Amino acid sequence: MMVPPAVNLGIDIRVLAEAEGMAAQLAATEIGDYRDAETVLRFADDVDVITFDHEHVPQKILRQLVDRGVAVHPGPDALLYAQDKLLMREKLSELGLPVPIWARVRTEDELQRFLDDNGGRAVLKTPRGGYDGKGVRVVSAAHEATDWFAAVAESGSDDGLLVEELVEFRRELAQLAARRPSGDIVFWPVVESVQRDGVCAEVIAPAPASAGRVADVAAQIAGDVASGLGVTGVFAVELFETTDDRLLVNELAMRPHNSGHWTQDGSTTSQFEQHLRAVLDLPLGATGCTQPHTAMVNILGGPSVGTLTDRYADAMEIHPTVKIHNYGKDPRPGRKVGHVNAAGDDLDDVVYQARAAAAFFQD
Secondary structure, three states: OOHHHHHHOOOOOEEEEOOOOOOOOOOEEEEOOOOOHHHHHHHHOOOOEEOOOOOOOOHHHHHHHHHOOOEEOOOHHHHHHHHOHHHHHHHHHHOOOOOOOEEEEOOHHHHHHHHHHOOOOEEEEOOOOOOOOOOEEEEOOHHHHHHHHHHHHHHOOOOOEEEEEOOOEEEEEEEEEEEOOOOOEEEOOOEEEEEEOOEEEEEEEOOOOOOOHHHHHHHHHHHHHHHHHOOOEEEEEEEEEEOOOOEEEEEEEOOOOHHHOOHHHHEOOOHHHHHHHHHOOOOOOOOOEOOOEEEEEEEEOOOOOOOHHHHHHHHHHHOOOOEEEEOOOOOOOOOEEEEEEEEEOOHHHHHHHHHHHHHOOOO
């Protein structure tokens, strides 16, 4: 989704894709393993800036790129905190940012003590590799994590697991921002995200009833994250709004994020154009809303028969104001294969239009 704005900005964009079928249309694409240093370093020889659509590139390779003088955004020192949840919690706590009560646990006894001290239930997470609900488990007894502790022991790692209080929250929010290497930073309005089975299903922008304190605090937290971690490019701070009116940092994403897809049709500058501007240290674009309300609804799984494009005509005829975004991915249960955006003056109608249009593409 960075390719169209790259074309408009006159930027030559190239993609290192993991496999056939993941390649970007309209962009020069090389198939290769991002975990192989030789492949990545060879790819980097022909580009000016390296950036990412996920956080899993190994630190060793990132640091080799930097040592060779390649501009990497976000850099390895920042990306580290999106790759490892334990390090993220340690760093955010060190910066004095609001986070859930947490601990590093290496044994079932340590986990049980945390449970006993924090209401008897908690959220357990693997430090690395989890996303969209993977690597996350709610536990009420230490023996429920025996398999995870065994896997950690088998790996030879001494990192342990991350355990956090089970936060009582009224909704989940996300603050999207972009920062240039020179330090300039901009913020989009804070949004509300709706999760289903650990996966983002819907986003409403701006978040209802967020003007004033909520918006100010969310932007302040994101600004502190950016400066404290040295983040460059577009990034998202996922937040809990608790039942006692606090905002707590849940996760960090140092890349264009699902919570920012609404910006393609609801903001002056989309997150994808902004990311290109930011990593190239170009002036950042305006982030205001072009309509009072925008709703994004993910297309999860896709149709069981045929393709998304087979259903375009019907969706377009009934919902002519909705914009459809197709990722070109094969349908698979739970997989994000596209999204729709709807924008307008009436929030209820905007949400209805987005949900109804997305339903055309799901069985």
